[in-house]
Amino acid sequence: MSQKLQAAITGVAGYVPEKVLTNKELEKMVDTTDEWITTRTGIKERRILEDGKGPSDMAVLAIKDLLEKTNTKPEEVDLILFATVTPDLVFPATANITADKAGLVNAFGYDINAACSGFIYALTTGAKFVESGTHKKVIVVGADKMSSIIDYQDRATCIIFGDGGGAVMLEPDEEGYGICDSILKSDGSGRKYLHQKAGGSVKPPSIETIQAREHYVYQEGKQVFKAAVSNMADVSRRIMERNNLSAEDVAYLVAHQANLRIIDATRNAMNLDEEKVMINIQRYGNTTNGTIPLCLWEWEDKLKKGDNLILAAFGGGFTWGSVYVKWAY
Ligand SMILES: CC(C)(COP(=O)(O)OP(=O)(O)OC[C@H]1O[C@@H](n2cnc3c(N)ncnc32)[C@H](O)[C@@H]1OP(=O)(O)O)[C@@H](O)C(=O)NCCC(=O)NCCS
Numbered sequence: 001m002s003q004k005l006q007a008a009i010t011g012v013a014g015y016v017p018e019k020v021l022t023n024k025e026l027e028k029m030v031d032t033t034d035e036w037i038t039t040r041t042g043i044k045e046r047r048i049l050e051d052g053k054g055p056s057d058m059a060v061l062a063i064k065d066l067l068e069k070t071n072t073k074p075e076e077v078d079l080i081l082f083a084t085v086t087p088d089l090v091f092p093a094t095a096n097i098t099a100d101k102a103g104l105v106n107a108f109g110y111d112i113n114a115a116c117s118g119f120i121y122a123l124t125t126g127a128k129f130v131e132s133g134t135h136k137k138v139i140v141v142g143a144d145k146m147s148s149i150i151d152y153q154d155r156a157t158c159i160i161f162g163d164g165g166g167a168v169m170l171e172p173d174e175e176g177y178g179i180c181d182s183i184l185k186s187d188g189s190g191r192k193y194l195h196q197k198a199g200g201s202v203k204p205p206s207i208e209t210i211q212a213r214e215h216y217v218y219q220e221g222k223q224v225f226k227a228a229v230s231n232m233a234d235v236s237r238r239i240m241e242r243n244n245l246s247a248e249d250v251a252y253l254v255a256h257q258a259n260l261r262i263i264d265a266t267r268n269a270m271n272l273d274e275e276k277v278m279i280n281i282q283r284y285g286n287t288t289n290g291t292i293p294l295c296l297w298e299w300e301d302k303l304k305k306g307d308n309l310i311l312a313a314f315g316g317g318f319t320w321g322s323v324y325v326k327w328a329y
Contacts, residue, residue, distance in 0.1 A: 005156045006137070007130035007170040008178035008328035013065035014166035014297030015058045015143075016284060017049040018204045021162070023245045030153070030155035037159045042260025046162025046285030048147045048166040054088035055143040055165060056098040062167045062293075063102045063139060074102060078135045080109035081126050083118030083289040085316070086149055087111055098141065107139070114255050115194070116315025118142060120184070120323050127169050127179035136252040138170040142289035147195060151216035160258075161217070163283035166293025177305070177328035181243055183235045183321050190318030193223040202212040228314040233269030236312045238315075240270060243324050247271040250309035251327070252299065256314060257281035257291040266312055288315070 022045045023034035037043055049058065059082065067074060070102035089097070095109030114121040119142030131137040143165020153273045170178070173277045195218055198209035209215060232255070240250065254270055260281055267277045278295040287294060292311055296303075303309075307327040314320040 003176045005133060006176065006178040006180065007127035009325060010171045010328060011066050011166045011169040012166060012293060012296045012300055013062040013069060013227070014294045015062045016047045016129060016164040016294065019048045019050065020045050020187055021048050023159070025237065026159055026216035027100050029152055030168050032155045032159060041160060042281050043159065043280075043285045044282045047164055049145045049163040053083070053145070054089045054094070054259050055084050055086060056094050056101060056147055058143045059094070059098045060101045060140045060167045062141070062143075062165060063098070063122050064215070066139065066167050066169055072137060072177060074104050074135060075106050077104045077107045077137045077139055079126065079129055079138040080107045080195065081122040081138070081140050082109065082111045083113055083114065083122040083140070084144050085113055085118065085288055086145045087116055095141075104139070105293055114315065114319040115317050115319055116258060116286070116291070117184070117313040117317070117319035118181070118315070119292045120311055120313050121319070122322050123168070123179065123323060124182040124184060128282040130170050130172055130279070136172055139167055141165065141167040144222055144290055146286070146288055146289040149215065149217055151213055153213070154182070156218065156221055157217050157219050160286050162287050163289040164284055165290035166297050168293060168296065171268060173328060177326045180325060180326055181239055183239050185231070185321055186237065186317050186319045188317060191225060191316070193220040194218070194316040194318075195233065226261065227318055228258060228320075229265045230268045231318070231320040232262065232312050232314045235268050236266055236310055236319060239310060239322045239324050245324070249308050250276060250310055251303070252309050252310050253277045254292055254295050254311045257295070258286050258310065258314065262314070270310070277295035305329055
């Protein structure tokens with residue numbers, strides 16, 4: 001019996017820059033230690049994109065691979081959604097720049113900014129276009145050049161973030177595979193704990209804002225940590241409950257890679273064994289919108305058709321959510 005129209009993920013690709021920034025190198029830049037970073041975050045190294053390049057450059061490489069894998073011509077793509085907090089330019093949208101560079105001549109597109117939850121927001125948005133029947137090949141990208149907004153004199157933030165990204169293809173499915181359910185939440189009152197002070201229209205760039213180092217990520221880590229742990233665990237448990245999924249039914253938790261301790265807390269709340277969570281934070285740190293597609297990309301070979309995945313994220317805004325995906329290949 002054919003089921004309702006859903007958006008299946010039919011391919012995934014990723015890209016990380018070659019340049020590696022290790023904890024040992026950070027020891028020479030700020031007052032920190034490899035041991036502190038490893039025990040508090042799980043991160044050992046992260047990647048840094050070269051000057052003069054932006055998220056669109058990473059996305060174009062991932063999309064090239066994605067088109068090949070899914071046997072898609074660039075002109076067949078009808079929508080591109082780009083989740084990022086570090087757009088190439090303030091405007092136009094990085095989605096438009098990427099579509100131009102990748103030859104997606106028939107795609108319209110726009111950016112989605114929901115900080116670290118951007119990719120799951122964009123995935124859900126892209127799925128709606130497919131479910132409505134209006135769009136048949138939708139690319140959802142999550143990519144960030146966090147090194148462009150990180151203060152490498154601030155030991156509390158520079159140890160966490162890195163650059164990278166990935167993309168998935170969404171296509172119609174009537175056999176029950178794909179994006180089955182989403183819970184997306186936000187609470188803007190959390191903005192005081194995680195934001196960039198200047199560079200927006202309220203405080204445009206000036207000599208003063210640059211001297212005050214206000215063009216970087218500002219974070220009150222403890223507050224963010226507490227909110228992330230409780231909210232990611234809450235939505236992940238709820239999405240399992242309302243889809244009647246037990247821990248045995250879940251193949252993988254695909255968690256936003258913010259901090260190993262946050263990922264562990266979410267996994268525990270879902271009662272999942274350790275081998276059922278995708279973790280690459282030790283190699284890439286927090287790539288913001290890149291974390292979830294990068295995990296899917298690296299685990300793609302292990303995934304089987306029918307696997308139940310729970311994607312979960314938390315980020316600035318605050319924003320958070322979880323998505324239930326039935327893997328389609
Ligand atoms: C940032 C984070 C790793 C800090 O860990 P923490 O255990 O909360 O540590 P605190 O911020 O309380 O700092 C503890 C001490 O370590 C110090 N410290 C902070 N960064 C340090 C570093 N890189 N190296 C060494 N010491 C450091 C602090 O100054 C503080 O010292 P004090 O006790 O003398 O004041 C943690 O709060 C975190 O991961 N938060 C969530 C971040 C996140 O996920 N952000 C992205 C949103 S998705």
